[in-house]
Amino acid sequence: MIVAEPEAAPTAASGVVGVGTRSATLRAVYMIWYRDVLKYWRDRVRLIASLAQPLLFLLVFGLGLSSSLRGAGGGFGGTGGSGSLNYVQFVFPGVVAMAVLFTAIFSAMSIVWDREFGFLKEILVAPVDRSAVAVGKALGGATQAMLQGCVMLVFAPLVGVHLTLLSVVELVPLLFVLAFALSSLGVAVASRMRSMQGFQVVMNFMLLPIFFLSGALFPLSGLPGWMTVLTRLDPVAYGVAPLRHAVLGGAGVPAAVAARVGDVSLFGRTVPTPLEVVMLLLFGVAALAVAIRGFRIPD
Amino acid sequence: MTLSASVPGERGSMTGPAPEPATSVIGVRGLVKRYGPVEAVRGIDLDVHRGEVFGFLGPNGAGKSTTISILCTLLRASSGTAHVAGFDVQRDPAAVRARIGLVFQDPSLDDQLTARENLEFHALIYNVPRAVRRQRINEVLEMVGLGDRASSLVRTFSGGMKRRLEIARGILHDPRILFLDEPTQGLDPQTRSRIWEHLQELRRRLGVTIFMTTHYMDEAEYCDRIAIIDHGRIVAQGTSDQLKQMVGGDVVSVITADDVRAMAEIERALDVSPVLQDGSLRMEVADGAAFVPRLIGAVSAPVRSVTVRRPSLDDVFLKLTGRAIRDEDADPLQAMRAMGARWAGRRR
Numbered sequence: 001m002i003v004a005e006p007e008a009a010p011t012a013a014s015g016v017v018g019v020g021t022r023s024a025t026l027r028a029v030y031m032i033w034y035r036d037v038l039k040y041w042r043d044r045v046r047l048i049a050s051l052a053q054p055l056l057f058l059l060v061f062g063l064g065l066s067s068s069l070r071g072a073g074g075g076f077g078g079t080g081g082s083g084s085l086n087y088v089q090f091v092f093p094g095v096v097a098m099a100v101l102f103t104a105i106f107s108a109m110s111i112v113w114d115r116e117f118g119f120l121k122e123i124l125v126a127p128v129d130r131s132a133v134a135v136g137k138a139l140g141g142a143t144q145a146m147l148q149g150c151v152m153l154v155f156a157p158l159v160g161v162h163l164t165l166l167s168v169v170e171l172v173p174l175l176f177v178l179a180f181a182l183s184s185l186g187v188a189v190a191s192r193m194r195s196m197q198g199f200q201v202v203m204n205f206m207l208l209p210i211f212f213l214s215g216a217l218f219p220l221s222g223l224p225g226w227m228t229v230l231t232r233l234d235p236v237a238y239g240v241a242p243l244r245h246a247v248l249g250g251a252g253v254p255a256a257v258a259a260r261v262g263d264v265s266l267f268g269r270t271v272p273t274p275l276e277v278v279m280l281l282l283f284g285v286a287a288l289a290v291a292i293r294g295f296r297i298p299d
Numbered sequence: 300m301t302l303s304a305s306v307p308g309e310r311g312s313m314t315g316p317a318p319e320p321a322t323s324v325i326g327v328r329g330l331v332k333r334y335g336p337v338e339a340v341r342g343i344d345l346d347v348h349r350g351e352v353f354g355f356l357g358p359n360g361a362g363k364s365t366t367i368s369i370l371c372t373l374l375r376a377s378s379g380t381a382h383v384a385g386f387d388v389q390r391d392p393a394a395v396r397a398r399i400g401l402v403f404q405d406p407s408l409d410d411q412l413t414a415r416e417n418l419e420f421h422a423l424i425y426n427v428p429r430a431v432r433r434q435r436i437n438e439v440l441e442m443v444g445l446g447d448r449a450s451s452l453v454r455t456f457s458g459g460m461k462r463r464l465e466i467a468r469g470i471l472h473d474p475r476i477l478f479l480d481e482p483t484q485g486l487d488p489q490t491r492s493r494i495w496e497h498l499q500e501l502r503r504r505l506g507v508t509i510f511m512t513t514h515y516m517d518e519a520e521y522c523d524r525i526a527i528i529d530h531g532r533i534v535a536q537g538t539s540d541q542l543k544q545m546v547g548g549d550v551v552s553v554i555t556a557d558d559v560r561a562m563a564e565i566e567r568a569l570d571v572s573p574v575l576q577d578g579s580l581r582m583e584v585a586d587g588a589a590f591v592p593r594l595i596g597a598v599s600a601p602v603r604s605v606t607v608r609r610p611s612l613d614d615v616f617l618k619l620t621g622r623a624i625r626d627e628d629a630d631p632l633q634a635m636r637a638m639g640a641r642w643a644g645r646r647r
Contacts, residue, residue, distance in 0.1 A: 002463055012524070023426075024426055027423050027424060027426065028423075028424045030423070031420050031424055032421045035412070035420060039411055039412075042411070043411075114409075117406070117410075118403065118405050118406050118407035118408070119408065120419070120451045121403060121405075121407045121408055122408075122468075123424065124373075125371065125372075125373060125396060126396065126424045127393045127394075127396040127397040127424075127425070128424055128426065179404045182450075210579075286447065
């Protein structure tokens with residue numbers, strides 16, 4: 001009763017399948033990244049809806065506070081009445097960082113979603129290294145967050161922030177670095193989460209403090225001691241500062257003023273932009289390592 | 300307490316470590332899986348031959364999913380060995396994964412993508428060469444009857460269509476073995492038989508070996524060979540006919556006005572031991588047609604009905620375990636659906 005089948009039939013293409021090789025893993029990274037970007041692009045409604053919150057901050061909070069500060073007779077950042085810097089200019093890079101932060105974190109939520117609705121399993125059982133999931137998702141989330149940040153730049157003229165071509169060229173890679181660090185953070189958290197609720201609880205607990213302490217809304221100088229310590233521990237602080245540096249530089253704000261309101265100092269010294277970029281990259285890589293470990297834990 | 304369904308002269312159950320037969324594509328020896336103190340799988344031996352449809356039957360919680368997960372390298376065994384497509388599942392999981400296709404119990408499609416996109420992503424991670432990718436995708440979609448829905452979002456598919464798409468995805472990279480874990484669970488009977496037609500077709504056209512679990516006993520009729528698992532042990536293995544021969548002859552069910560008294564009378568006069576089940580007395584006899592007149596003669600209470608039938612796999616399961624498989628067939632989702640349907644019915 002042995003079912004005799006012609007020998008040749010099943011072997012036709014079986015030989016070509018990659019066996020957990022590096023190239024198979026790289027293809028999986030590409031696939032996961034591409035899927036994320038495709039879905040981001042396809043879901044225009046979400047794309048537009050997710051602009052609502054940053055725009056609310058920019059238009060209502062930013063313009064509102066800007067006018068009331070001007071009405072009170074003071075400029076912003078100790079510039080007196082010279083008018084060289086208003087609050088909206090100051091807060092604009094912060095709001096761009098906010099868009100990046102929220103997009104990056106929420107794109108990581110799709111991992112928990114995929115886990116719940118099964119698609120993750122399709123990748124986890126494939127003959128590829130599980131690190132592919134972490135890397136692919138981190139890059140996918142970073143791409144989405146960066147694009148979201150770029151979309152925000154379009155609104156600059158609307159609120160009277162002048163951007164030059166040079167400052168845009170400067171901003172895009174900075175956006176990507178920040179997006180990568182935050183997306184990796186989100187993936188690291190999501191890799192340990194088995195339920196949507198769990199992820200949301202953790203993220204609600206983290207997201208607003210990270211945002212408030214990042215210097216997006218107010219300068220990080222002259223704060224109470226405890227808050228100064230917390231702000232320096234916030235990775236987003238090292239993303240907001242270089243963004244602000246580039247925006248204010250492009251808007252023609254005097255360098256001294258921009259530095260006073262925008263720079264982050266650590267141990268009494270101003271942290272230069274290249275170092276900030278390196279710190280963000282290191283943070284992203286560390287978070288990614290945590291994420292990779294998370295995915296290697298068997299279910 | 301392992302009963303073997305082997306018939307002399309036929310390929311029977313394997314005991315102890317034996318060299319794998321040349322045609323064996325899955326070989327399992329002494330497989331055990333413990334979760335803490337609980338033994339989910341308690342020493343399983345299995346051989347699946349190339350090109351056959353092998354059914355792994357048992358009630359929910361018998362250890363089917365655990366076993367299939369170990370074979371697919373998703374779980375590590377506590378002890379014992381398993382070879383799939385010529386590779387050890389513990390030592391070389393990536394090699395095994397590249398040679399098997401999987402259809403899970405739970406859906407694993409991205410329903411925000413189209414059918415074609417789902418398959419394209421699968422082709423990408425399983426390295427189906429770019430030159431043949433498109434053609435291969437068209438082929439498998441055609442095979443499961445979804446050729447005209449390639450560009451539709453999976454969200455718009457019915458449960459049966461999704462399952463067929465998953466089967467198409469499972470064979471896309473031309474695996475040697477296709478594993479299906481409860482592929483027909485939760486589908487209506489028509490859809491179930493449609494899926495079976497597609498699976499038979501795949502086996503015929505591709506020569507792929509199919510290993511599937513189910514708790515629908517009637518589906519085992521589609522399988523070339525069957526293993527019945529209960530409480531982590533294989534209690535019988537063989538073809539459907541071989542298993543049915545274990546019951547011996549026919550199954551006779553009788554309903555009388557007084558079943559308890561009838562049971563005693565039958566036992567005394569006819570030397571068989573009836574079992575009272577679902578309001579009827581059920582017994583296994585060598586020749587059902589000849590038995591019925593004697594049965595009616597032996598029972599003093601009025602006989603309401605007598606049924607004679609060939610044994611089914613349900614009867615085999617009942618004989619081997621002393622329980623009907625349906626007793627333990629408590630799929631919580633289905634139970635809830637049934638409750639919901641009843642509730643909705645009452646409201647109307």
